[in-house]
Structures are given as structure tokens and as C-alpha cells.
Amino acid sequence: MKNEEFIKTVWEYYKKNKRAMPWREDISPYSIFISEVMLQQTQVARVLAAYPLFKSQFPSFKELAEAHTAILLAAWQGMGYNRRALYLKAAAGIVCTKYEGVLPEDRVLLDNLPGIGYATACSIAAFAFNTPVVFIETNIRRVFVHHFFSDSDEISDSDILLLVEKTLDKKNPREWYWALMDYGAYPTTQIDNPNKKSKHYVKQKKFEGSVRQARGAILKYLLKRPYSKEELEKIYTDDERLFTALEQLEKEGFIASKKGRYNIK
Template sequence: MKSKQLDTATIEQFKKTIWHYFHTQGRTFSWRKTTDPYLIVVSEIMLQQTQTFRVEPKFENFTAHFPTFQTLATAPFSEVLRCWKGLGYNRRALALQKIAQEVVHNYNGILPNDPEILDSFPGIGPATAASICAFAFNKPTIFIETNIRAVFIHFFFQNQTKITDAQIYPLVAQTVDEHNPRNWYYALMDYGVLLKKMYPNPSRKSAHHTKQSTFEGSNRQIRGLILQALLEQASCTFEQLCCAINRDKNKIAEMLNELIKDKLIEYHDPFFKLSS
């Protein structure tokens, strides 16, 4: 399928609309007040699949405890997880610490500004690598996230459904602000939040749109309960975990195997403990 090409007038009007809203009603977050690559990495990992209102207090607490790549890289994982607790998707906490260790051990504590290098880091895919480079280094990279997707669908695909990111991506590239990509992407995200308040979620027209599964009774909940128990007790047998969690034993065993595979916990017969 041939990608859509926008004319100059359309691009300029689009930018004018987005910038006007941002300059008058843009949101303020602490991670937007810095270009420190470490703080940008922390915020971008936290913001994966997590809303800003949940991230903001955790970001402040986490970066107070671990203010640099070095402090995070050398911290016990139990401390990292304790500060992460409440954000969910706990694999991100481990990935974030491994990113810090990679930067400290292999890049002299300095985050590379190359998205291809960042894409090779744990927990960082192409979109997050590009967003980190945009926000930390003001590089005009191209990426899509949920609010950006909503904006482009609303403006350029109004009467269509099952729109793919492959269709949107060229339009993001055509409209990116080459001189100030950092604030341009913040502006797009803020306009996307506005659209979701004004209209039924525009992202529902995306071919990639999925509804998040219910947390109560989910595998994610059981994984979280296991990690919480190991934070409180340091080490537990299988039977102790079953008593503490009070869930189906087969499901607990399955989640324990997943957590071991993800390297979040370790098993030293007969005890389970957080990864060291």
C-alpha cells in the first residue's frame, strides 16, 4: 500500500493546531523538566503500559533513591523492586537495572545517543529507543505510542478502521519538528490525551488496539503477590508462599517458573528468593 503524502499546507495547519494546544494547555511532569539521560530512561521505562498519574510519584521516589546509573547499577535488586512496587510489570524494574549496569560497565556511565544501540538494551525496543533519543538528546527520531497514534488517526484517518502503525509511521516522519522534536512529541502526546477526553478512544480504530485484561485474578496479580511475599520474607518455601498468597497451587507453581525464567527470582531448594 502506498503511504499517504501530506501537502505543505496540511502539515503546517496540523503543526499549528498541535503547538497552540501545547503552548496554552500542555501538561507538566518532572521528567519533562530535565534532559538528564538517566532520568529520561527511568521515565520512559516506567511509562511503558502505565499511566502518567501512577508514574509521577513513583518516578520521584525512585530517582531519589537511585539518582544515577551508578547508584542503580550497584543496588541490591530487592531495593530496586521495593521502590518499583506498585507500578506493575515488574520485569521492567529488572530491565532498568540491567540497562544501568550496561551503561556503567560498557559505556563509562554515559548513555549512547544512538537508537540502534539502545534498541539492544534490555527492556528497550525500537519505539522506546527512539523516544529516549528524542527526549534526552532532542534528536528527530520517529516513533509511535498510544497518544501519538490517537492524534494521527483522528486527523488523517477519520473514516477508516484497522489502521496500522505502518500507515501512520510515514505521517509521523513527515510532520516531525526537526528543530524541537522533544517538545513536539510532548505536544502530540498531550493532544492525544485531550482527544481521548473528547471522543471515544480514537485508538480503537487501530489494528493494534487491545483491551487490557482484568488485573484481579490474573497471572500478573499472582506474580506480584509472589514478589511481595519475597520482599517481606526474603526467602520462602513453596508451601509458605501458598499460605501467604492463598491462590491455586498449580497457578502459583506456574508463575514461580515464569519468574525464575524472567530472572526475577531464584530457587535454592527448598527456598525461593529474589534475584541477587
């Protein structure tokens, strides 16, 4: 498919099927910042459900930076990967102290914030500041693999990025990336999951029976009240995962142990 035909196809689909999302209506840097971190490894439907309440509880970088961990984690319930909530709080603290409460526009400075990384820094720059950065994420990769690499395997992201740059609408990157992402969510582009052809494709680890599942369960209990290790052992019978999860959560600053009882730090 030629680039011009591809661009036309994406825009035509978007004009008829663009998705309504609160962070597209409010494109303030703060709204984009929290929504893009929420969207890391979490389905859009779950973020849509959690975003309004989360933003109302923490309406600015200041409130987020000053949030108590227990209240923050309670608001984050159902989003998965709780570490991202702590990263959000830490990043908000840096924005307040280092940048006087104003999110920097520079992609490199964004990348240096805790828990952001290159792709999220680019998406924030594109959506909050309309900066014509070049990046890919799951839906974008799916679109380009589907249209340009249907007969290929072991596709490199570097090859995809060349096409992303060539087709980028530099005058309106914000909406172009929205269009790409919406088109990537279109069922026709997901047949047999084109992303499996990417050499960077990593199958998500099974959640059931994982340490990550144990971590989430422990935090859910500790949000209600402190528990001793003995109490947790009675509730959570998989000792190996329990001990690993407790060790990780304490090391990462989620929980603390005092007088034999664990609580949210």
C-alpha cells in the same frame, strides 16, 4: 485536515495545556532513560508518584546497576510489570561497562539495551538528545487517527508514520513530541478510543485473576521475608497460577529457592 492546520492545532493546545513533569524539567539522559522505561505500559499518574523516590534512591546509572534486586523491586512497587525493573538494572550495567557511564545517543545502540525496544529507544533519543527520530506510541497514534483517519478502519502504523514524519518539527522534535503526547491525552481525542481503529491495536489482558497478578502478589510477600511453597499455598489458594508464577519468577531471575524456601534473588 491539512498538515499545517494540524500542526497549528497541536501547538496551540500545548501552549495552553502543557503538562508539568519532572523529566521535562530535568532532561538529562539518565532522567529520560528511567522515566521512559517507567512509562512503558504504565499510566502517567502512577509514574509521577513513583519517579521522585526511585530517582533519589538510584540517582545514576552506577547506583542503579549496583542495586540489590530486593531494594530495586521494593522501589518499583505499584508500577507493574516488574520485569522492567530488572531490565533497567541490566541496561544500566551495560551503560556503565560498555559506554563508561554515558548513555549512547544512537537510536540503534539504545534499541540494543535490555527492555528498551524501538519506540522507547526513539523516545529517549528525542527527549534526551533532541534527535528528530520518527516513532509512534499510544497517544501519538490516537492523535493521528483522530485527525486523519476518522473514517477509516484497520489503519496501519506505516501509514501513520508517514504523517508523523511529514509533520515532525525537525528543529525541535523534543517539544513537538511532548505537544503530541499532551494533545493525545486530551479527552476530546479519546472519544471511543481512536486507537481501536488501528490494525495494531491489542486490548490489554484482564489483570484480575491473571498470572501477572499472582506474580506481583508473590513478590510483595517475598520482599518482606522468605516463604516456603507451603506457606505461599496457604496464602494464595489458586495453585495453578501460584505454581506458574513461581516457575516464571525463578526462571527470569527474580527469585531463588534454597532449602525449600523462596526469596528475592
